[in-house]
Amino acid sequence: xxxxxxxxxxxxxxxxxxxxxxxxxxxxxxxxxxxxxxxxxxxxxxxxxxxxxxxxxxxxxxxxxxxxxxxxxxxxxxxxxxxxxxxxxxxxxxxxxxxxxxxxxxxxxxxxxxxxxxxxxxxxxxxxxxxxxxxxxxxxxxxxxxxxxxxxxxxxxxxxxxxxxxxxxxxxxxxxxxxxxxxxxxxxxxxxxxxxxxxxxxxxxxxxxxxxxxxxxxxxxxxxxxxxxxxxxxxxxxxxxxxxxxxxxxxxxxxxxxxxxxxxxxxxxxxxxxxxxxxxxxxxxxxxxxxxxxxxxxxxxxxxxx
Numbered sequence: 094x095x096x097x098x099x100x101x102x103x104x105x106x107x108x109x110x111x112x113x114x115x116x117x118x119x120x121x122x123x124x125x126x127x128x129x130x131x132x133x134x135x136x137x138x139x140x141x142x143x144x145x146x147x148x149x150x151x152x153x154x155x156x157x158x159x160x161x162x163x164x165x166x167x168x169x170x171x172x173x174x175x176x177x178x179x180x181x182x183x184x185x186x187x188x189x190x191x192x193x194x195x196x197x198x199x200x201x202x203x204x205x206x207x208x209x210x211x212x213x214x215x216x217x218x219x220x221x222x223x224x225x226x227x228x229x230x231x232x233x234x235x236x237x238x239x240x241x242x243x244x245x246x247x248x249x250x251x252x253x254x255x256x257x258x259x260x261x262x263x264x265x266x267x268x269x270x271x272x273x274x275x276x277x278x279x280x281x282x283x284x285x286x287x288x289x290x291x292x293x294x295x296x297x298x299x300x301x302x303x304x305x306x307x308x309x310x311x312x313x314x315x316x317x318x319x320x321x322x323x324x325x326x327x328x329x330x331x332x333x334x335x336x337x338x339x340x341x342x343x344x345x346x347x348x349x350x351x352x353x354x355x356x357x358x359x360x361x362x363x364x365x366x367x368x369x370x371x372x373x374x375x376x377x378x379x380x381x382x383x384x385x386x387x388x389x390x391x392x393x394x395x396x397x398x399x
Contacts, residue, residue: 110137146173154183160190163209167194168268172211193258195266220267220276227263227292228332230256234299235325242318247307253300260296264289284388291381295328298378302371311365320360324372331382338390343383350376 098106110120147166151159166174176187184199184207191197196213234256237249267289271282305311313321327346334342360369 145171146175147171148175148177151176151178151183154180154186156186156189159183159186160193163187163190163194164265167197168265168272170269170273174209175206176209177206193262193265195262215266215270215273218266218270220270223263223267223270225336227260227267228335230260230263231292231296231299232325232329232332234260234296235321235328238299238303239318239321239325241303242306242313242321245312247303247310250303250307253303257296257300261293264293281388281392284385287381288385291378294378295375298371298375302368305367305371306365311368313365313368316360317365317369320369321372324375327376327379331379331386334386335382338386338393340387340390343386346379346383350379 096108096111098108149162149166151162153159163174178184178187181204184202187207187209188199191199191209196211196215197209198212199207200210200212201208234253237253237256241247241249268286270276271285271289276282277285306313327349330342330346333339334346360373
């Protein structure tokens, strides 16, 4: 979709809005619209979502529960959260979870509640640079795991786990950028979100397989090692495809993926089906990367952001 600009005066340009979008959003004459500047252009929206504050009561003291609640509120876009709790140890768990939420800090606490605020602006954070960091962090996880299985020891597991924590933190930040409408429009955001979930699942799969191999002191054979190396090679190809919006690399991966799927049952008959299962499962997550590259390429070709 293209629109021609019209000049008014010496330095002002105007642009007509698509009638379909105007009708679907019930835009009226004289109405104020929000215009956000993102890395990929301008995002026009009828109104901003109120992300100011929310109050919650913790009904569970488990770390996974607190992590899930706070991560959701953070990525959704809230800037202030009041948390009521019944036990002081819940505050310690809250502090632990905050380590994964960039820019969030406890600004007030007492035995009954605490207040968390976004103390740093994320408006200047570049989504693409954030994604590049995630992609290279996951590549490091691949490298550590391959090095250890070739040496037949698992000395780098702790380092790989720390990298996973960094990946989780960066992905939470990227989700927050998307939900606060600082990057994409509504339709592309869906693909971007699935892309981020796919990256997180890839990082997790490396950790799960690494942990299983380490716990069971697994010795992978040549067929299994080659599959893991091939998985890493595909990942690097998709990294490059994302960075360059390379549709040829995407098509190559999609074609090759069918071959891998056909051979998967034979590979799973090897000695370490659990480890191999995780790496075969990554090929499904690679599809999220492919879909995101395709939609970015489509937007670029059509010069539009939905």
